[in-house]
Amino acid sequence: MKNILIIDDHPEIRENIAEILQLAGYATSLAENGKKGLEIAMKEKPSLIICDIMMPELDGYGVLHLLRKNPETEYIPFIFLTAKTERIDFRKGMEMGADDFITKPFDDIELLNAIETRIKKFGILQDRYTPDESGANELMRDLCKGGMLNMDFSQQESEVISKKQFLYSENKRPKYLYYLKRGKIKIYKLNDDGKEYITHLATEGDFIGYLSLLDNKSYDDNAEVLEEAEVILISKDDFLTSVFNDLTIASKFIKLITQNVKDQEERLMNLAYSSLRKRIAKALVIIHAKLNVQKSGEHTIDISRDDIARYVGTATESLIRTLSDFKAEKLIEIKEGKIRILDVDKLNGLLN
């Protein structure tokens, strides 16, 4: 059951709110001043905090400030309760990271609505996202489910794009965010000699093109369908307004894209100093994890040698030679051209 902490120095108000919330099925904790409220918050980690601004000892701003400083209470939704309707108070509270404001007098519905919205939102956003590029995908999928991203999968029409067709190409202006319902798509850049370098591989459930949208520039890469794909188009505006108008979403995005940068630093170092053998081993594990297709019970990698090579950044022949080596060493198995990984740990732990 959700526990809600109410901090207010007026006993009547405190009791009144507690009663409303209990009727609505919430558990409540009460505190008569900021200091006590803070203690309870630390100990009980409530699901939400309602707090008066004007209080003796430690005022509402102080409570909020201290909560936000502690990583354990940092993300607890916080609603200010205030008699004042003054702009300045309100501004200050928002800038400190309060999630909502309720002005006395308020009615029950208003209070409960505010609480419900916040708890729902928090529930979606507190989930841990895997710390790599796929995290952004998970986040967005959850946002859609929660109705936070302006998008409705069922209503939206989907488009089917066949193999070798382009979802988008270099120098075009991004107009949509793409959600890949089915199929596989490679995203690659071309160097001056026309060689491909695959920066991302997308499978069902992935979102494509958000970086260029956030960047608001023309595409600097190409998205080509590898395996017949069904794609949902989400309007650029819907996506951007969702991200840029909601602090919670924006914060999550910052963290996710930051992770992206870190991942790429890692990839850079590997490209710079790791042997081809090691790079190919890592790529196989990654591709396997990402595109593992369960066909007749077996996990195989179903992407052409050319594309694996372009993902690793090597020549196709070199890739194939290394694959042969791996096969001889019983790290992988090749059946009808399809690669099956036999020993993930050894592949990961390969020396240079």
Next chain:
Amino acid sequence: MKNILIIDDHPEIRENIAEILQLAGYATSLAENGKKGLEIAMKEKPSLIICDIMMPELDGYGVLHLLRKNPETEYIPFIFLTAKTERIDFRKGMEMGADDFITKPFDDIELLNAIETRIKKFGILQDRYTPDESGANELMRDLCKGGMLNMDFSQQESEVISKKQFLYSENKRPKYLYYLKRGKIKIYKLNDDGKEYITHLATEGDFIGYLSLLDNKSYDDNAEVLEEAEVILISKDDFLTSVFNDLTIASKFIKLITQNVKDQEERLMNLAYSSLRKRIAKALVIIHAKLNVQKSGEHTIDISRDDIARYVGTATESLIRTLSDFKAEKLIEIKEGKIRILDVDKLNGLLN
């Protein structure tokens, strides 16, 4: 002169506001409904818009929505004017991207304050930031200047760190954001064999360590001083609250980090497919632009061969051989070991 657009269907209020603003030295445009207001906004691109919510034809929400959809008017500060003090209205407005709310009746000071704050903030944030990693540095510097980041250069004590000392190292927990007042610092990762790959080079005016702070993980790289450095420490909390509690700052950050990702994709492709010659040429240009030291009127690169090699991702000997080639081709000049670039364009335009 700053032009402010006032949209309100009550002539008295319109005139009243216009008068106040004119006295305060602003130019004003007036519109009596949402539709007209929108037209004027498109044509005149005002510095700020004040808009009533309740209006016939097209209400305030509609105006805001349409403005935010158009890239040309997207970032114009927008203040709602409303008689209602209702929470719901207010929420809706904020979520749509309004910058502030003023409730009638208001007094002159309040109005002018709100306007001034917004214009100042906008002025700082609308500047174009160079679309690479240094952009984040510029942004943060500006934020500090504008007092938006909780940090005061004069008050803060600075720390002097000498050559070969570490600012931070792998697996340590980040506690500060660092601002480099003077000196040079290299940030690098180590691969399994203990080889360095330099991911960033920082000079005076650069901020260091924000990625790990945003990420809230341990450092995965090392920062070593190349040339005696004076560093200002900014508390982790101050930095994080500034970023995560202000939607405008958060949005800017998203765009900047996105650019970071894009840059690294580019660097990845170069590492994968470009000849050493080309990669070294590019690195020289970048390092030159970043660390160009003007000593006795000449721009030279003042960083050891070892470090350049580790930035390119190659062996020191290979780097030196290429430098010799460049010297023979009169692309660069070497005086007392220091490299001076003679022909930037040719270095940039090198073929594979």
Next chain:
DNA sequence: CGATAGCTTGATTTCGTTCAAGAGAAGTGG
């Protein structure tokens, strides 16, 4: 003044690319 770090060049080796060619699978069109 010796020692150490940084820079440079030469010789050798290694890893990976490129060129070449064939075998099999998969489209394609008459």
Next chain:
DNA sequence: CCACTTCTCTTGAACGAAATCAAGCTATCG
């Protein structure tokens, strides 16, 4: 449906770019 091209996968041989090993040279520092 068959002959055709075309694509994908694979192996061999030769080449080449860059790493490594080695050694000398210069500048700097304690």
